[in-house]
Amino acid sequence: MSSIYGKLFSVSTWGESHGEAVGVVIDGCPAGLPLTQEEIQRALDRRRPGQNSLVTPRKEADTIHILSGTFEGKTTGTPICLAAWNENQHSGDYAEMVNWYRPGHADLTYDLKYGFRDYRGGGRASARETLARVAAGAVASKILKLSCGTEILSWIESVGNVKANIDPSQVTAEAIEASPVRCPDSEASQKMAALIQEVRMAKDSVGAVLALEIRKPPVAIGEPVFEKAQAVLGGAMLTIPAVKGFEIGEGFAASTMRGSEHNDVIRFENGGYHTLTNHAGGILGGITNGETIHCRIAFKPTATIAQEQETAGCDHQNGKLIARGRHDPCVAVRAPVIVESMAALALVNLFLEQKARTFQF
Template sequence: MAGDSLGTLFRVTNYGESHGKGIGVVVEGCPAGLALSEEDIQPYLDKRRPGQSSITTRRDEADSVEILSGTIDGKTTGTPISLFIRNKDQRSKDYSEMAQLFRPSHADYTYHKKYGIRDVAGGGRSSARITAGHVAAGAIARKVLHQALGVDIIGYVKSIQDLELTTEPEDINPELIETNLVRCPNESLADKMVTKIEKARKSGDSLGGIVECQLRGVPAGLGEPVFDKLEADLAKAMLAINASKGFEIGSGFAGTLEQGSTHNDIFFDDDGVVRTRSNNSGGVLGGISNGMPIVFRVAFKPTPTIIREQETVNKEGRDVVFHGRGRHDPCVLPRAVPIVEAMSALVLCDHFLRFRAYKELF
């Protein structure tokens, strides 16, 4: 199936389905000699896994990762690293009715038209369950970036529907993110978000919102001109996440309301290091990192499966009424945070390895 791989030098290929035996990834291009074990990967999967709180899906998966290849004596060998996560809590019977119809705002119809056949249980390959593989691979990329460059990747929920965090990115305290169920670094706002999600869940509905992410400690020079610009690859990675519907970097769409005289980031010398007084560019200029924090946002739609009756059509094109069932997140935002972080790590690690290959040596 085309489109299952991401990256050039640090390349990740994802495999598996929601209700199959398992899901996973193959990671190619990881430098040899990196200390790596399941314990390095598992904490990030624990943040993404289902069933972790009252505002996430009730599906109970431990998401325990197994390293099948690519390491010896606890270190990477430079060969492909295969990671596997077993599925253990499938309820395929919940989806029997869906074989005959197309769920609103799901990939049922588009997969049917593209392939002529689809895996009904859990959405098969179109399920957000496959993002566990993204997170597992991202954990390896994060370790490479942290050891080589000291990069910190900080994702958090910026908004749930109309509840929005107004704190400037540079003032975010990362230690507050994991102190609440919704992963918003503002306690009072987080409480309101949780209440809003619970209300939507109880009424059989769902909510969307925005995840903001910062990449701190990224050196200047990462990214390729023209088609492989750093922000272009970040956008591709973010829009590959299930339920994502928008991407913006730096000032984003809000920048259209300003003039060049107020929007331009002014350079200055900071003890021999070139920086900018503002960061409307979001840390990227000409598709290449400029040494400032990379700041971007990803918009996620309301979860399409809701426990309410909805009109749709069946495979014969006849009008039918569909009633959602199964176990689903009333809001994907809390679990989307580690996925956004992982995808940014994959892109950044790939561009770091490209940078290292291209950098003038003589």
């Protein structure tokens, strides 16, 4: 199983939803980066379960521990091991999943691939694995912030058919976190919350679209052919559980435009190059041009729902299953920090590769 992401800044996640702990080993973090458990914890607190009535009621503090790789508050350049112990497993809730495959979940494909699976909460297929990504992402984000002033923000743009109406350039981290659904449009936020409660009461789930905005990204990162910046970002997003779609800039809407509309006029002003519009989403030819990178990420409805569904079992029999356990009615509510983290991990690798390429003797 490939649980390693990145080349120069490599992260290896480990642990299962109902195991002893989950965590990550980071290899390749430069030495001398100021780093504390508290700043990593702030990111994890945005992802943790049990925050409000709109997310899973599983109660986990998700307290992070730095086990290696730092000394006197700074990174040493050696592997950093981060771990959080699981404290509130209800593995008995998954007894019926020993035989039955949940529709929409990875139960069937894991059995087909490995001939064996951890049915407790989905094991490695559980979104709990993303705790490790958020912990690593906090480190990557700090490197980008200190090196380039990069700010990475993600928020919910729509839930089901409820859409926000907001200028992305005006969104702030404070406005995102002030909303229980992490939508900075207060009116839309209330409607989204009502919809999520509605599907929860119906023992169902609902999907969502998240916006991702990367301000002051590193300039000139990304490769011209296979490691294009948008390809690396898109690949990172599509590793997140429940993500089914990714677009950058105008995305699919670009297919309805003419070149004269879509091309961004270039200007040299105040000692640098800028574009008057940003239909390209901050990337040209696979390389960042310094403009804000804007993306949209589509999340499917949570697969595990408490409605009776037809399915099949590992004994080759067909039957019906009412899945149990504690699950988010809209998995995207806790996803913005996961999206931000994967964006940071993608960009920090491209950034370090470019730094190595431009090394001067």
